[in-house]
Amino acid sequence: MKYVVAFGRFWWNFIVGDDWRVAAGLAVAFGLTWVLAHHGIAAWWVLPLAAVVLLVASVAREARNGG
Amino acid sequence: MSSDALLFLATFLASAVEAVEALTIVLAVGTVRGWRSTLYGVAAATVVLAAIIAALGPALSAIPISTLRLVVGALLLSFGLQWLRKAVLRAGGYKPMHDEAAAFASGRAEAGSAAASTGRVDWYSFTVAFKGVLLEGLEVAFIVIGFGSTQSRLGLAVGAAAAAVVVVVAVGVVVRGPLARVPENTLKYVVGVLLTSFGVFWGGEGAGVDWPGSDAAILAIAGFVAVVSLLLTRALRRRRQRLSLVEAEA
Numbered sequence: 001m002k003y004v005v006a007f008g009r010f011w012w013n014f015i016v017g018d019d020w021r022v023a024a025g026l027a028v029a030f031g032l033t034w035v036l037a038h039h040g041i042a043a044w045w046v047l048p049l050a051a052v053v054l055l056v057a058s059v060a061r062e063a064r065n066g067g
Numbered sequence: 068m069s070s071d072a073l074l075f076l077a078t079f080l081a082s083a084v085e086a087v088e089a090l091t092i093v094l095a096v097g098t099v100r101g102w103r104s105t106l107y108g109v110a111a112a113t114v115v116l117a118a119i120i121a122a123l124g125p126a127l128s129a130i131p132i133s134t135l136r137l138v139v140g141a142l143l144l145s146f147g148l149q150w151l152r153k154a155v156l157r158a159g160g161y162k163p164m165h166d167e168a169a170a171f172a173s174g175r176a177e178a179g180s181a182a183a184s185t186g187r188v189d190w191y192s193f194t195v196a197f198k199g200v201l202l203e204g205l206e207v208a209f210i211v212i213g214f215g216s217t218q219s220r221l222g223l224a225v226g227a228a229a230a231a232v233v234v235v236v237a238v239g240v241v242v243r244g245p246l247a248r249v250p251e252n253t254l255k256y257v258v259g260v261l262l263t264s265f266g267v268f269w270g271g272e273g274a275g276v277d278w279p280g281s282d283a284a285i286l287a288i289a290g291f292v293a294v295v296s297l298l299l300t301r302a303l304r305r306r307r308q309r310l311s312l313v314e315a316e317a
Contacts, residue, residue, distance in 0.1 A: 015142065022149075026144055030274055033274040037277075038275055048291055051263055059156060059299055066156075
C-alpha cells in the first residue's frame with residue numbers, strides 16, 4: 001500500500017508541484033477557454049492571462065509565507 | 068525565430084539544466100565510490116528514459132491532434148509555471164539558489180558514509196546514479212515527447228536533448244567537477260517562460276482557440292510572460308530589500 005501512496009505522491013508532485021491552486025486554476029482556465037471557443041467567442045486571451053495571474057498569485061502567497 | 072528554433076532552444080536548455088544536476092549526483096558518487104557501478108546506474112536510467120520516449124512518442128500519434136495538444140499543452144503549462152515560480156522566487160531572494168558545489172559536497176559526504184560494497188556491483192552507487200539520472204531526466208523525457216508529438220518533431224526534440232547532454236558531460240569531463248558556474252537559475256527562468264508559452268499556445272489550440280497571428284502568437288505570449296515575470300521579480304526584490312531594512316532598524 002505504501003508503494004502505491006508513494007507512487008501517487010510522486011506523480012502528484014511531478015504534475016501539480018508545490019501549489020495545487022495553480023493546477024486547479026489552470027483546469028478552470030482550460031474549461032473556460034473550451035466553453036468560449038465552442039460558442040464562437042474569442043478565447044485566445046484566457047490562457048495567457050490565467051498563466052500570469054496564477055503565477056503572480058502563487059509567488060505572492062509564497063513570498064508572504066516566507067517573507 | 069521559428070517555432071522549430073524555439074522548440075529546439077526550450078528542449079536544449081531544459082535538458083542542459085537537468086543534465087547539470089544529474090552530472091553533480093553522478094560525479095559525487097563516482098568520485099567517492101568508483102565508476103563502474105555508477106556508470107551501470109547511468110546506463111540503466113538512460114535506457115529506461117529512451118524506452119519511455121520510444122514507446123510513448125509514436126503511440127501518441129494515434130491520439131487526435133486537438134486532444135493531444137490540449138493534454139500536452141496543459142502538462143507543459145503546469146511544468147512551465149512550476150519552473151518559472153521557483154526561478155522568480157530564487158531571483159527575488161525568497162528561495163535559496165541551487166548550489167551545485169554544495170550539492171556535490173553533500174553527495175560526496177553521503178556516498179562516503181554509506182556502507183561499503185561487498186559484491187561485484189556496488190548497489191549504493193548504482194541506485195543513486197540510476198535514481199538521479201532517471202528523476203532529472205523524466206521531465207525532459209515528457210518535454211521531448213510533448214514537443215515531438217504535438218509538432219511532429221520528435222527527432223528534433225530528441226536531438227536537442229541529446230546535444231545538451233553531450234555538451235554538459237563534455238564540459239564536466241574537461242573541468243572534472245560539478246558545473247557550479249552555469250547560471251542555472253537564469254536558464255530555468257528562460258525554460259519556464261518557453262514551456263509556459265508553448266503550453267498556453269498548444270493548450271489553447273487544443274481547446275479550440277484560433278490564435279491571432281497564427282504561430283507568431285508564441286513569440287507574443289513568450290514576451291508577455293517574460294515581461295510579467297521580470298516585473299514580478301523586481302517587485303519581490305524591492306519587498307525583500309524593504310523587509311531587510313525594517314529588520315536592520317528593529
